[in-house]
Amino acid sequence: MGDCTEVSILAALPAGSTMVKYECAIASPTMWAAARVKPGPTVFFLQTTSGAWKVSTAKQICVTPPVGLPKEILAFCPKA
Helix, strand or coil, X not given: CCCCCHHHHHHHCCCCCEEEEEEEEEECCEEEEEEEEECCCEEEEEEECCCCCEEEEXXXXXXXXXXXXXXXXXXXXXXX
């Protein structure tokens, strides 16, 4: 599983990002993370099944959320 720490998540995000808030949740076999960062507000979504985080934008995840996306992670989607 990925390492759900501020350090590991920030390492996967664009350089210069400053973490405001993050949350992790497991939807077996995937670990999900959502991170709100500055500058922004910007939200990134990360997922891993083993190894490195795969980063997605809010637009990629929130328009049509993946089946089984944990509610704690979905809560990071911007409200319309």
